[in-house]
Amino acid sequence: MIIFSISKRIKNFFKVIVQSKKPSENIYIIKDDKYLADIPNKNGYYRFFYPNGNVKAECHYISDKLEGISNFYYPTGKIERKENYRKGVLDGLSFYYSETGKKKSEIYYSDGVVKSHKDY
Numbered sequence: 001m002i003i004f005s006i007s008k009r010i011k012n013f014f015k016v017i018v019q020s021k022k023p024s025e026n027i028y029i030i031k032d033d034k035y036l037a038d039i040p041n042k043n044g045y046y047r048f049f050y051p052n053g054n055v056k057a058e059c060h061y062i063s064d065k066l067e068g069i070s071n072f073y074y075p076t077g078k079i080e081r082k083e084n085y086r087k088g089v090l091d092g093l094s095f096y097y098s099e100t101g102k103k104k105s106e107i108y109y110s111d112g113v114v115k116s117h118k119d120y
Contacts, residue, residue, distance in 0.1 A: 056075075058071045078100075080096070
């Protein structure tokens with residue numbers, strides 16, 4: 001259930017357009033203008049920004065699916081969460097933080113299923 005809401009939020013909440021691409025690094029810089037779901041065949045590293053210029057998210061895609069560690073940030077620039085994905089599904093240890101930067105919780109996922117949860 002958590003996975004669906006997170007992936008739905010990524011596809012529908014982030015409004016983005018590819019502003020520039022560094023071909024040698026396969027890094028995409030994203031500006032709020034177009035839905036992420038409208039960008040076909042996502043492959044590579046994507047960085048999303050808030051209108052204030054702070055980073056909103058840093059995600060890696062392979063074949064249109066999240067892969068590896070994705071970092072999400074509050075509008076202030078502080079880390080909100082670090083999540084590990086495999087083939088678009090939460091897999092591994094994820095960390096969640098308060099707006100002050102303190103660790104709130106750790107959740108371990110295995111193929112999208114919560115295996116352990118620790119609050120701080």
